[in-house]
Amino acid sequence: MLKPDDATIGILGGGQLGRMLALAAARLGFKCHIFSPSPDSPAFDVVHRVTCADYTDTGALDRFAADVDVITYEFENVPAETATFLSARRPVIPDPNILAITQDRLTEKNFVNDLGIRTARFASVDSAAELGRTLDTFGRPAVLKTRRFGYDGKGQIILRDGADLETALERACLEAAWRDIGAQPSILEAFVPFQCEVSVVAARAQDGTVECFDITENEHRDHILKISRVPANVSSAVAAEARHIAETIAGAFNYVGVFAVEMFVVDEGSKQTLLVNEIAPRVHNSGHWTIDGATVSQFEQHIRAVAGWPLGKPMRHGRIEMINLIGREVKTYEQWLAVPGAFVHLYGKAAVRDGRKMGHVTRIVGEAR
Amino acid sequence: MLKPDDATIGILGGGQLGRMLALAAARLGFKCHIFSPSPDSPAFDVVHRVTCADYTDTGALDRFAADVDVITYEFENVPAETATFLSARRPVIPDPNILAITQDRLTEKNFVNDLGIRTARFASVDSAAELGRTLDTFGRPAVLKTRRFGYDGKGQIILRDGADLETALERACLEAAWRDIGAQPSILEAFVPFQCEVSVVAARAQDGTVECFDITENEHRDHILKISRVPANVSSAVAAEARHIAETIAGAFNYVGVFAVEMFVVDEGSKQTLLVNEIAPRVHNSGHWTIDGATVSQFEQHIRAVAGWPLGKPMRHGRIEMINLIGREVKTYEQWLAVPGAFVHLYGKAAVRDGRKMGHVTRIVGEAR
Numbered sequence: 010m011l012k013p014d015d016a017t018i019g020i021l022g023g024g025q026l027g028r029m030l031a032l033a034a035a036r037l038g039f040k041c042h043i044f045s046p047s048p049d050s051p052a053f054d055v056v057h058r059v060t061c062a063d064y065t066d067t068g069a070l071d072r073f074a075a076d077v078d079v080i081t082y083e084f085e086n087v088p089a090e091t092a093t094f095l096s097a098r099r100p101v102i103p104d105p106n107i108l109a110i111t112q113d114r115l116t117e118k119n120f121v122n123d124l125g126i127r128t129a130r131f132a133s134v135d136s137a138a139e140l141g142r143t144l145d146t147f148g149r150p151a152v153l154k155t156r157r158f159g160y161d162g163k164g165q166i167i168l169r170d171g172a173d174l175e176t177a178l179e180r181a182c183l184e185a186a187w188r189d190i191g192a193q194p195s196i197l198e199a200f201v202p203f204q205c206e207v208s209v210v211a212a213r214a215q216d217g218t219v220e221c222f223d224i225t226e227n228e229h230r231d232h233i234l235k236i237s238r239v240p241a242n243v244s245s246a247v248a249a250e251a252r253h254i255a256e257t258i259a260g261a262f263n264y265v266g267v268f269a270v271e272m273f274v275v276d277e278g279s280k281q282t283l284l285v286n287e288i289a290p291r292v293h294n295s296g297h298w299t300i301d302g303a304t305v306s307q308f309e310q311h312i313r314a315v316a317g318w319p320l321g322k323p324m325r326h327g328r329i330e331m332i333n334l335i336g337r338e339v340k341t342y343e344q345w346l347a348v349p350g351a352f353v354h355l356y357g358k359a360a361v362r363d364g365r366k367m368g369h370v371t372r373i374v375g376e377a378r
Numbered sequence: 379m380l381k382p383d384d385a386t387i388g389i390l391g392g393g394q395l396g397r398m399l400a401l402a403a404a405r406l407g408f409k410c411h412i413f414s415p416s417p418d419s420p421a422f423d424v425v426h427r428v429t430c431a432d433y434t435d436t437g438a439l440d441r442f443a444a445d446v447d448v449i450t451y452e453f454e455n456v457p458a459e460t461a462t463f464l465s466a467r468r469p470v471i472p473d474p475n476i477l478a479i480t481q482d483r484l485t486e487k488n489f490v491n492d493l494g495i496r497t498a499r500f501a502s503v504d505s506a507a508e509l510g511r512t513l514d515t516f517g518r519p520a521v522l523k524t525r526r527f528g529y530d531g532k533g534q535i536i537l538r539d540g541a542d543l544e545t546a547l548e549r550a551c552l553e554a555a556w557r558d559i560g561a562q563p564s565i566l567e568a569f570v571p572f573q574c575e576v577s578v579v580a581a582r583a584q585d586g587t588v589e590c591f592d593i594t595e596n597e598h599r600d601h602i603l604k605i606s607r608v609p610a611n612v613s614s615a616v617a618a619e620a621r622h623i624a625e626t627i628a629g630a631f632n633y634v635g636v637f638a639v640e641m642f643v644v645d646e647g648s649k650q651t652l653l654v655n656e657i658a659p660r661v662h663n664s665g666h667w668t669i670d671g672a673t674v675s676q677f678e679q680h681i682r683a684v685a686g687w688p689l690g691k692p693m694r695h696g697r698i699e700m701i702n703l704i705g706r707e708v709k710t711y712e713q714w715l716a717v718p719g720a721f722v723h724l725y726g727k728a729a730v731r732d733g734r735k736m737g738h739v740t741r742i743v744g745e746a747r
Contacts, residue, residue, distance in 0.1 A: 056423070
């Protein structure tokens, strides 16, 4: 167990997730050192020690490692070489090998299927021609996604119904889609007519104990999470299955820390089933409600796990809603300040950009259920 | 209203109160700059900009003022000259004139009495001889307190029953007490046979709105707060009177920010009455439960007030207990980590000393009442 009076936790990535991790670490007495390539990283403001350098700057990585006791990340697209370089010097938690799997949609989905857990139908696609052939098999609509570096709908193209298109035009469209996605290794995913999207945010401790937060129902707008509601409107059997899936994946990874599994709830006639959409090997936007809505937050759970501490037992304060403030919506914070029981969080980002997550609001909207 | 995306709040003092203020400011998107003379200030770890300099270093104060938009403090014994120097450069909130009153027990108690609010009987004492005469009038036990710089029982001597002492010995004892207190301007306070000690922590906004947290019952050990329980075990009439007293004092000061009023609950036969013991013109240890036990914390309320924002409406999550971890008690944090619904806070202090506040634990111990 790390001792809080003299230990420093290194965090790779300087966004709002790193900021909230550092704030949670501070409650527990830990110091944090943030490593981020971006000079205006929101997390820099809440720690005393920062490194602003590229992830490939081995000198800076070396000094960073020397200054900290353990290293974690808030950003899953840290280059694998960076994580490997650091793990030769300090414990990197969760294990960098997990990053290598989850950074690639194809290996991630194969990993999940190999555990007997279902996903939407998918296939590897490496050319416009292959895209066309797979599309013929899967039917439309379908979603073309880059294997790597996708988030918030970036690196995704929905291929809608094109049955009435002429063949030449159809081929031109496929080639355009393939160019748009960057003509890079991708997957095609069959469209899932889901009832709702849910996620399980959970923590796994170094001793293998898992604590799941209550399953969250997520509403997206323009591919970006807009609202999370807890508990999700699913049966207790589905909630139990979701937790079981999360525990199975974390166990297979021998994971340490907080992670999220996003799933689609699909109506298969007689019953609801779950298809895994994505694994996030880090704290997750759909777990932000836990800061104010539960007796232990996802950020504190992650710090506890990374520090080798026991996890907290999360208890929920009621029915909760978390609303992201995206882009210019951040200006509504003044209205939210006046709402009783609304918790306003702003990430200290100076530049407002469309689609940029600027803050969030958590509300207790009713008694615990 | 300060804008959170580009505003910096300056905080005088670098202890755990400054640390928790900075953490609350960070949630709202503000940057903080901590000014403290002590190089191992716990608050330094949670902000990016710090000044470690003496309160009389005008060059450092000047640079500090130039870097911030507004200045507040976590420590009420900031020299009056420091506050005056800074207030010529930036808004200092709450007003430094209030510090001048509350830094001196005699002026504070006169101020309170002038508002028609009761305190224990007290008198100014400036010599051993005067101490003896006042003691004859008040009777024993009584408490000798320095007028300035007292906290956590420092600068206090209880003069217990000495009726059976010989006159010469008695005089020697008085002279010893007077020397022990530092032979400085003091007050003698009649002992109050109180039923319990309570406090009201409240916030007053720039528009004069006041929001009180629920009245808290405080248990001290060796003159240091050990446990706070909310709600206090007093009648609703007493709770209403306590709130009224807090509002009256804050209004008279035209106060902005969070403050605490400590009071004794005294049984006067037919009814309970309240005597004001002390005013703290800052966030207060007996309000730490609000971080995890209420929908808005005392720290956030203070930042909101200082920033010219509207206050939050505090709602309590249940019956709450806050337990200070003092000195070596900090080692019990591992046990507390395993208790469901217990929130552990550690202040990141490396040196454990007797009587030093090292952290606290908040527990939700039952349904809201």
